[in-house]
Amino acid sequence: MRYFLLALMLATVAAVGVAGFRGTLSRKPPIEVFPDMDRQAKLRPQVPNAFFPDGRSSQLPPSGTVARSRKMVAGNESVYPFEEGPLTTGRITGTTNFIELNPFPVNVSFIARGQDRYQITCSPCHGAQGDGKGSISKYGFATIANLHDKRISTQPDGELFNTVGHGKNTMSGYASNVSIDDRWAIVAYLRALQLSRVAVIEDVPADKRALLKK
Amino acid sequence: MSDIFPKWTNKLPLQIAVGALLMGTAVSAGCWYYLTPKYTRVGYQPIQPVGFSHATHADQLGIDCRYCHNGVEKSWYSNVPAAATCLNCHNAVLSTDPRLELVRESGRTGKPIPWVQVHKTPDYVYFNHSVHVARGVSCVHCHGQVNKMDEVQHAKPLSMAFCLECHREPEKFIRHPKEVYNMDWAVAPEVQANAGERFVREWKIEASQNCSACHR
Numbered sequence: 001m002r003y004f005l006l007a008l009m010l011a012t013v014a015a016v017g018v019a020g021f022r023g024t025l026s027r028k029p030p031i032e033v034f035p036d037m038d039r040q041a042k043l044r045p046q047v048p049n050a051f052f053p054d055g056r057s058s059q060l061p062p063s064g065t066v067a068r069s070r071k072m073v074a075g076n077e078s079v080y081p082f083e084e085g086p087l088t089t090g091r092i093t094g095t096t097n098f099i100e101l102n103p104f105p106v107n108v109s110f111i112a113r114g115q116d117r118y119q120i121t122c123s124p125c126h127g128a129q130g131d132g133k134g135s136i137s138k139y140g141f142a143t144i145a146n147l148h149d150k151r152i153s154t155q156p157d158g159e160l161f162n163t164v165g166h167g168k169n170t171m172s173g174y175a176s177n178v179s180i181d182d183r184w185a186i187v188a189y190l191r192a193l194q195l196s197r198v199a200v201i202e203d204v205p206a207d208k209r210a211l212l213k214k
Numbered sequence: 215m216s217d218i219f220p221k222w223t224n225k226l227p228l229q230i231a232v233g234a235l236l237m238g239t240a241v242s243a244g245c246w247y248y249l250t251p252k253y254t255r256v257g258y259q260p261i262q263p264v265g266f267s268h269a270t271h272a273d274q275l276g277i278d279c280r281y282c283h284n285g286v287e288k289s290w291y292s293n294v295p296a297a298a299t300c301l302n303c304h305n306a307v308l309s310t311d312p313r314l315e316l317v318r319e320s321g322r323t324g325k326p327i328p329w330v331q332v333h334k335t336p337d338y339v340y341f342n343h344s345v346h347v348a349r350g351v352s353c354v355h356c357h358g359q360v361n362k363m364d365e366v367q368h369a370k371p372l373s374m375a376f377c378l379e380c381h382r383e384p385e386k387f388i389r390h391p392k393e394v395y396n397m398d399w400a401v402a403p404e405v406q407a408n409a410g411e412r413f414v415r416e417w418k419i420e421a422s423q424n425c426s427a428c429h430r
Contacts, residue, residue, distance in 0.1 A: 001229050005236075012240055022253045025367060030255040032336075040337040045291050047331065056326055120278040125303070135275040141306040172302045177284045 072180060074103040081180060088180055090158030090165075098158030104181065106188045114189030117182045121174060122164075130193045143170045153194045160187045251371035259367035260330040264316050272361040272397065279353055279395045290342040294329055297321040332366050333357065340430050347395075350388030350413055354397050355380065361397040377428070381421040385410030388419070 032038045043049060049057035061067065066082040079085035086092060086099045104110060119128060127134040130147035137144050145152060145168075152160075164183045167173035178186070201209060247253060271277050280286060282295040297320035304314055320327050333356070335341055347353075353360065358369025370376060380387045388410055393399040401409070413419065422428075 001225075001233075004229075004233055008236055008240060015244060019248055019253075022247070023257045025257045025259045027259065027261060029260070030251070030258050030334075030368070033249050033254065037338050038336040042337060044337070046294055048328070120280045120284075124275065124277045124281060135277075136303050136307065139275075139307050141303060143306070170306055172298065172305070174302075176296070177299060 074181075074184070075105055077103055086158065087184075090161035092158075098156040098162065100156045100158070102157045102161075102184055102188050102191075104184045104188070106191075110185055111188050111192050113182065114185035114187070114192075117178060118186050118189050118193075121178055122186065125171075130190065141170075145171075147190060148194055148197045153198075157187050157191070160190060251373040251376075255368050255373075256371055257367060258332060259365055260332060262330055262365065263328050265313060265365075267364045268360045268366060269362055269364050279397075286343050286347055288344055290340075290344065292343045297327060332368050333372065335372060338429055340428050348391065349417060349419060350391055350394060351380070352389055352394045352396070352399070354399075355387060359397055378423065381423050384419050384421045385414045388413050 043051075043057045045058050047057050048055055052059060066080075069081050071078040071080055072087060074087050077085065077087050079087045081088060084093065087103050090098055092099055122130075123134055125134045125136045125141065125144045126132055126147055127137070132144040132146040134144065147153070161183055163171070164178065164186055165173050165175040165180075174183070195203075201212075204212065271282075272279065282299055283292045284295070284299075286292040297317050300314075300317045301321045304317060308314055316327050319325060356370055356372060358367075360366060360369075386406065389399065389401065389406075390409070390413075
């Protein structure tokens, strides 16, 4: 009996010694204990797949195709996302001139959406206040624009929209990361942000002025 | 009458019973401890082709999760960003660093970076990211504090029991949508109790527990 107990103890120690404890860091992929249908012959996004010549499961759309879509509606304009119009390009159709005003009706929820998207996408560089002092600016990205510069605050809405989507100078375009309506929302929020820098006390409704502490 | 069995065999049945019991216990304990995702998955930390640090980008620089994982609110899966997203900054920051050569190459040629997937649900599980983040399930719940990880590791078991823990009592886990991407957010239990119940009521959350919710 004592040999059996000894053997059992040794086996346990050996098992723990080999297998370790829960949560131990490991470079090896997880063991799938009952791997019956864990990995099926189907496509998962963004993983290697030998079926296609380029070896990826997420295929790029064939050139010349457009995604199925609905018309986007803003005010009395409606346009497909792939069509050219003021809503999608920020320009007056047939010209290179930018449209002066945001085609979307600007209200509180639209600006709030813009604020949300601005803080995700723009603030790392341009900073939460738009002054170009985001966290990235401290790490060798020296040419970040201050969005309160007169050069930028006097641009028409359409030009800002174009810059968000297609970039300018060292800034890359965000057209593939931020949808068209979100880009317009960012423009609307940027206007609010710029206005906040040049605001005077008369801009605040009379009954709210007391809330501002000097 | 001669001894057919020697005297020590008298104890044998008891010894066998005790031995079997001990063996059984050891084997069951081993299975319980080792054969669940708490052991098999947690701690998985593959070597990635590029040493991307979430701690640097998300914590130190304060970049929102969605700057890179920009599809998570709309899609069932949370995408790995295109190299172009990295290059938005890395065109200027560390633009000649050899550690980023794969990223630059991917940006030039479109060749994918062979990132190693850490969190991989079995193929018979349907999980939709967008609905969870829209209803107050934070990244932290399933992925741990990724913002503190230099190398991503599998922090939670993501087993069926793990999913059901929250699906049975969503009010204990869900938070305000504004805090979903706040990886350091903490709340007092009594505040959570009130807020959680309110969210469940107001958002009409019916966290499914039927089989076909996930195994569809």
